[in-house]
Amino acid sequence: MKLVSRFEAASRSTAELHGLLGEAQRAFACAARGSQERRDALATIRNIEDELAIRPPGL
Incomplete structure (x- = not known):
């Protein structure tokens, strides 16, 4: 998987x-x-979860 x-x-x-x-x-x-x-998949998961955590609910 490509790193996001x-x-x-x-x-x-x-x-x-x-x-x-x-x-x-x-x-x-x-x-x-x-x-x-x-390692790339784990870093991608962390990056996505971090981004989702700072977004307001419902967006």
Whole structure:
């Protein structure tokens, strides 16, 4: 999975972020331990969750 940066997450809609979050969670679960793909998926999850946390509810 491609790493989603904080900047990229900020430019996406909330609905898009929820979709990407699901993809990142699946990629994390399927990736081998210690792999770059797993690290990228985890960083993506963190970036998306951080962005969702600062958005007002309902947007």
